[in-house]
Amino acid sequence: MKSADNGTMANMTRDVTRKSIIHLDMDAFYPAVEALDNPELRGKPVIVGGTRERGVVSSASYEARQFGVHSAQPMATAVRLCPKAVVLRGRMGRYKEISKEVFDIFSRFTPLVEPLSIDEAFLDVTGSERLLGEPVNIAKVIKKTVLDEIGLTVSAGVAPSKFVAKIASDMDKPDGLTVVPPHGVRAFLDPLPISRMWGVGRVTRERLARLNIHTFKALRCFDPDFLQRKFGKNGVRMHRLSMGEDERDVVPEHEVKSVGNERTFMRDIQVLTDAKKELLALATQVGRRIRRKNLTGKTVSLKVKYHDFKQITRAKTLADFTDDGLEIYGAACGLLQKTEVGKRPVRLLGISLSQLCFADAAGQLSLFTDDQSLRKRKQLNLAVDSIMEKHGGKSVRPATLVQKTNAEL
Amino acid sequence: MEIKIDRDELLKSVSKVQSIIEKKSNMPVLSTILFTADNATVRISATDLELGFQETINAQILEEGSITLSGRKIFEILKETRSSELHIKEKENNWIFISDGVARFNLASIPPDEFPAFMEPEGVSMVSIEGETLVDMINKTIYAVTAEEAGFKLSGVLTEKLSIDGKNLLRMVATDGHRLSLIDKPLENLETLELSAGVMIPKKGMSELNKMAADGGTVEIGFKDKNCVAKKGNAFLVMRLLETNFPDYKAVIVKNEKDPVDIGKAVLMDAMRKMLILSNERYRAVKITLENDVMDLVSTNPDLGEAQENLEIKYSGERVEAGFNPKFFIDTLQSMQSETIHLDFTDSSKPFVLTGDMDEGFIGLIMPMRV
Numbered sequence: 001m002k003s004a005d006n007g008t009m010a011n012m013t014r015d016v017t018r019k020s021i022i023h024l025d026m027d028a029f030y031p032a033v034e035a036l037d038n039p040e041l042r043g044k045p046v047i048v049g050g051t052r053e054r055g056v057v058s059s060a061s062y063e064a065r066q067f068g069v070h071s072a073q074p075m076a077t078a079v080r081l082c083p084k085a086v087v088l089r090g091r092m093g094r095y096k097e098i099s100k101e102v103f104d105i106f107s108r109f110t111p112l113v114e115p116l117s118i119d120e121a122f123l124d125v126t127g128s129e130r131l132l133g134e135p136v137n138i139a140k141v142i143k144k145t146v147l148d149e150i151g152l153t154v155s156a157g158v159a160p161s162k163f164v165a166k167i168a169s170d171m172d173k174p175d176g177l178t179v180v181p182p183h184g185v186r187a188f189l190d191p192l193p194i195s196r197m198w199g200v201g202r203v204t205r206e207r208l209a210r211l212n213i214h215t216f217k218a219l220r221c222f223d224p225d226f227l228q229r230k231f232g233k234n235g236v237r238m239h240r241l242s243m244g245e246d247e248r249d250v251v252p253e254h255e256v257k258s259v260g261n262e263r264t265f266m267r268d269i270q271v272l273t274d275a276k277k278e279l280l281a282l283a284t285q286v287g288r289r290i291r292r293k294n295l296t297g298k299t300v301s302l303k304v305k306y307h308d309f310k311q312i313t314r315a316k317t318l319a320d321f322t323d324d325g326l327e328i329y330g331a332a333c334g335l336l337q338k339t340e341v342g343k344r345p346v347r348l349l350g351i352s353l354s355q356l357c358f359a360d361a362a363g364q365l366s367l368f369t370d371d372q373s374l375r376k377r378k379q380l381n382l383a384v385d386s387i388m389e390k391h392g393g394k395s396v397r398p399a400t401l402v403q404k405t406n407a408e409l
Numbered sequence: 410m411e412i413k414i415d416r417d418e419l420l421k422s423v424s425k426v427q428s429i430i431e432k433k434s435n436m437p438v439l440s441t442i443l444f445t446a447d448n449a450t451v452r453i454s455a456t457d458l459e460l461g462f463q464e465t466i467n468a469q470i471l472e473e474g475s476i477t478l479s480g481r482k483i484f485e486i487l488k489e490t491r492s493s494e495l496h497i498k499e500k501e502n503n504w505i506f507i508s509d510g511v512a513r514f515n516l517a518s519i520p521p522d523e524f525p526a527f528m529e530p531e532g533v534s535m536v537s538i539e540g541e542t543l544v545d546m547i548n549k550t551i552y553a554v555t556a557e558e559a560g561f562k563l564s565g566v567l568t569e570k571l572s573i574d575g576k577n578l579l580r581m582v583a584t585d586g587h588r589l590s591l592i593d594k595p596l597e598n599l600e601t602l603e604l605s606a607g608v609m610i611p612k613k614g615m616s617e618l619n620k621m622a623a624d625g626g627t628v629e630i631g632f633k634d635k636n637c638v639a640k641k642g643n644a645f646l647v648m649r650l651l652e653t654n655f656p657d658y659k660a661v662i663v664k665n666e667k668d669p670v671d672i673g674k675a676v677l678m679d680a681m682r683k684m685l686i687l688s689n690e691r692y693r694a695v696k697i698t699l700e701n702d703v704m705d706l707v708s709t710n711p712d713l714g715e716a717q718e719n720l721e722i723k724y725s726g727e728r729v730e731a732g733f734n735p736k737f738f739i740d741t742l743q744s745m746q747s748e749t750i751h752l753d754f755t756d757s758s759k760p761f762v763l764t765g766d767m768d769e770g771f772i773g774l775i776m777p778m779r780v
Contacts, residue, residue, distance in 0.1 A: 096711040319555065319586055363694060363779030364734060366586050367760065368656040 009019035018182055021250060022123040024106065025143065027174035029119035033060035033098050034088055034151050045085040048073050058090055062174055085315040095119075098150065105145050109138055114250045122162050124250035136179045143177065148387040159373055160185065163246035167196055185244035190217035199234070199239055201390040207231075216242045259290045259297065260352025268307045272342030275349060279332045280325075281401050282351045287325030291385060296321035297353035300331035304339045305348035313339045319365065321357055324377055328353060410446050410474030411498040414466070416509070419453075419495060420487040422464050423480070425644075426455035429462050429617065430480035441477035444497070445472045454527060455480060460614050461527050464644040471498075475521040476505055482516060483507075528647050529639045533721045534773050535631035536598045538579070540622040540641075543630075546592050547619040548584035549771055552740045553590040565617050565651045567658075568637075569607030570587075570599045570622055578770070580607075588737050588773045589658060590744070593770035603632045610637050614648030621646055661760065662772065669751035669764070671700065677750060678742045680718045681735040684708040687716045694732035694778040699724050699754065708735070715730055731757035731777035738763075741773040 031046035047062035049057040057078045060069040067082035099118045106113045112124035125138050132138050135150045139156040146154050155176040157168025168178040213219050219242040227235030261282050269275050301315040314335040332351050387396050410746025431439040443454040451468045476499050492509035550566050567582040577599035582591045622628045629640040639646040684695040687708040698705040704720040751770040754761050763773035
């Protein structure tokens with residue numbers, strides 16, 4: 001009896017910890033919506049993006065991709081590669097509309113839907129098996145429902161973790177369905193090139209290549225301690241991912257009220273200039289985060305925890321919405337004067353931006369700000385963001401922060 | 410102090426200051442009204458330190474002196490009582506006895522010497538301005554003042570005097586950085602005002618001044634020592650001026666070369682109100698297109714749907730389009746009297762300019778939105 005009970009318990013525990021995640025990714029979403037609204041475009045190479053002169057490709061239909069067109073490519077190149085392509089400016093409003101319909105279908109199957117972007121989502125169907133059947137069946141039904149009700153195809157990856165599910169959905173596009181069962185994770189990942197791993201950009205890839213690591217398997221076989229010495233925390237993370245270990249939960253979308261960041265220091269901050277440096281680092285990050293979420297905010301809050309754990313917050317509302325780190329930094333420095341930073345040791349500083357608004361709605365032009373400089377800042381931020389995306393969060397930073405900050409010592 | 414005072418008179422005065430007294434302040438005395446009795450009158454004073462109001466009313470003075478009373482409580486007592494007269498008497502230790510002949514109140518109070526000193530309006534050179542004119546000027550600017558404390562010090566109305574073609578004009582300008590409203594009115598004896606540079610009158614002060622001017626008659630205004638003083642009958646208002654750090658507004662008021670488009674105010678306002686139905690925090694911009702004698706308005710909200718309206722106009726120029734916040738249009742149109750609005754619109758990066766024949770001296774600018 002006892003041993004049987006234990007056995008059941010063990011099984012249950014395993015069942016509880018084993019997750020079933022589906023990653024769903026709409027196939028060439030923008031061109032697909034265009035073809036949906038205009039049947040004449042079906043089967044034709046369609047490119048959605050900016051102008052021919054300056055713009056880039058947002059999304060290309062599979063017919064266009066055959067010519068080597070891909071997203072983020074300069075439009076001029078794309079048109080050269082595929083002169084017959086129908087080039088469209090894109091109708092964000094319409095895409096959002098369809099996206100909402102698609103997500104509504106997703107949420108019929110589980111409340112745990114985490115949108116990654118307008119055309120991608122994770123679903124956690126761990127609890128839904130008894131009601132809806134095996135995860136692979138759920139994925140099939142979702143695919144069919146989206147096709148029947150909306151007329152678009154979606155590719156699905158089914159796996160025990162978000163990381164593996166996302167790779168899986170990309171294996172068999174368009175209209176793909178790839179299932180990776182828990183015991184098949186290693187076999188699935190092992191042969192994949194390391195560039196498939198999330199967060200591995202050109203620089204990391206080259207560094208790994210010098211160690212003769214080109215595939216997931218090669219990485220997995222490396223000593224994690226060595227990787228940690230070589231790559232720090234990221235080394236440990238990569239090693240775990242190479243084995244398909246990714247415990248992140250599917251977090252359903254909740255309305256974001258504020259975006260912020262805070263840091264506890266190894267050593268209390270005594271001097272005002274040090275505090276300002278930390279604020280610059282925090283503000284820069286908050287700016288990046290807010291831009292990544294396509295939001296802008298109006299109220300800057302500064303949180304200060306003194307060495308005795310006494311905590312205060314000070315807030316200021318700006319004249320205009322912002323997503324610019326420097327502007328956030330400026331406001332935070334102003335708020336610093338309403339604190340005792342510099343007079344009392346400080347163990348934590350935090351900055352957050354609230355009163356958020358979607359970047360689209362914040363397009364109100366100003367009478368007085370020099371729009372030229374504003375536009376330049378926006379372009380600069382965009383460029384810095386894309387560099388960081390490729391080369392990691394510390395690749396570009398304000399010169400004052402080139403020296404290591406307190407938290408990194 | 411001991412007085413007998415007419416209930417209606419006092420209620421009128423006490424209700425006026427309800428918007429001035431602080432509801433919650435770390436200085437409790439700012440939530441009180443100061444009563445000062447001498448000869449045959451009682452002076453009622455209230456302040457929030459930025460703004461002060463005084464009014465003198467007749468009363469039967471039994472004993473001179475001064476007291477403070479909770480502005481809120483005396484207001485409630487006056488509202489509830491049916492008696493025509495109130496008896497107010499100072500007792501020991503700052504206790505105040507109030508009776509309407511039926512009920513008796515004993516109220517604790519703050520010693521009157523804690524009440525902040527007031528700037529005396531004596532010796533300030535003042536000019537007279539028709540209440541109606543002042544109300545018009547304030548209504549045409551106050552809505553454009555920044556709602557919250559901003560980076561620019563724009564939380565007030567810039568007031569200045571200028572002389573154009575030998576005519577003395579009083580000018581008020583307000584902006585929140587996205588829109589701007591300006592009004593000029595000719596005014597006699599303007600040169601006597603100490604108004605060399607422009608001054609910024611805070612929004613709260615402007616709305617109090619508006620109330621003072623609203624019931625007709627003439628208002629006298631003057632400036633001294635970073636204060637604006639306004640006087641009417643037995644009442645006067647002192648407003649602490651804000652630091653002027655007004656942007657160079659003259660640079661943004663440029664006359665467009667194209668002829669403005671004429672459109673009926675009511676028609677435009679109705680259309681804007683309809684567009685506003687589908688605009689929300691997320692999707693605010695309404696698209697306006699001028700082409701072939703048609704003004705086309707489209708409001709798109711992916712969460713809700715779409716609204717569209719065509720208005721007939723006379724326009725034969727090139728097709729122009731831009732986005733804008735319909736709320737800004739409604740605010741400006743509401744303040745205008747003209748039945749026909751001249752709408753000047755160059756392109757999607759320059760402000761819309763609104764003027765009207767019945768709104769002499771007024772110009773409204775609205776910056777477009779990116780769409």
